[in-house]
Amino acid sequence: MTIEAILTDIEGTTSSISFVKEVLFPYADREMEAFLRTHWERPAVAECVAQARAESGQPLASPEQAAALFRGWIAEDRKITPLKTLQGMIWQAGYESGDYQAHMYSDAVEQLREWQARGLKLYVYSSGSIAAQKLFFGYSEAGDLTPLFSGYYDTTSGGKKEADSYRRITADIGVAPERVLFLSDVEAELDAAREAGLRTTLLDREKVLLNTSHARAETFYDVAL
Structure with a gap:
């Protein structure tokens, strides 16, 4: 056929798996809280937080609370859509600033x-x-x-x-x-x-x-x- x-x-x-595990994941983990604080009112970010709130049952009333949840999911390597979407936004900033190449x-x-x-x-x-x-x-x-x-x-x-x-x-x-x-x-x-x-x-x-x-x-x- x-x-x-x-x-x-x-x-x-x-x-390589190592690029994602050793570069991208740590970058998103490190930048998560600052990114959420800066973009908390951005509609796409608010949607990710709303989805995470529904998934986790947590109130996620602040960037700090949301960051703690998302960072926990990163540590657990959870395949959850709002996390993946948010990671993509953070990685975009890193790519565009020249912090790394894939x-x-x-x-x-x-x-x-x-x-x-x-x-x-x-x-x-x-x-x-x-x-x-x-x-x-x-x-x-x-x-x-x-x-x-x-x-x-x-x-x-x-x-x-x-x-x-x-x-x-x-x-x-x-x-x-x-x-x-x-x-x-x-x-x-x-x-x-x-x-x-x-x-x-x-x-x-x-x-x-x-x-x-x-x-x-x-x-x-x-x-x-």
């Missing part, structure tokens, strides 16, 4: 460019917000890579370990699931995608998942279409 579209994860797949594996950059040039449609699915994904690829070490992608998906489409999320995404893309290849370094995500009918490939850059039931690749060069 011919592949028409590729859906890719970010962390551990196109980019890491990209060179094989991922080269292969994504080649696939797009061959007419394949490329999409991103990550637990980070769509805004954060666009910033990531827009301010990468390899330059602005956003023109490569036809669309982005985040937790608003559902959890990455739920088959229905992939059904929603392929329906939105408008390509039959069996013609979509999903790339990830997490087997549980690949299991869910396969349950939804997608083709799957495990990116095993650290060479630790040798017995996977999915097609396996150590770099993007090894991905078979």
Whole structure:
């Protein structure tokens, strides 16, 4: 069956986990309270706080209270939409000020460019917000890579370990699931995608998942279409 579209994860797949864990997460944690104090009345920020209030049951009546909750969620690595949205806003400030650039594996950059040039449609699915994904690829070490992608998906489409999320995404893309290849370094995500009918490939850059039931690749060069 011919592949028409590729859906890719970010962390551990196109980019190192360490960049997110060692650069982006600490930056958002460090800047959270000051950002909330400065932008407390901003509608998009107020909406994140309202969603967090509903999620947590806490009053979050001040920037300090909200920051404590969000920082706790960061420490717990919670995949909660208002946190991801707020992190994206903070990361945007960091990207735009030149505090960092997003890491990209060179094989991922080269292969994504080649696939797009061959007419394949490329999409991103990550637990980070769509805004954060666009910033990531827009301010990468390899330059602005956003023109490569036809669309982005985040937790608003559902959890990455739920088959229905992939059904929603392929329906939105408008390509039959069996013609979509999903790339990830997490087997549980690949299991869910396969349950939804997608083709799957495990990116095993650290060479630790040798017995996977999915097609396996150590770099993007090894991905078979």
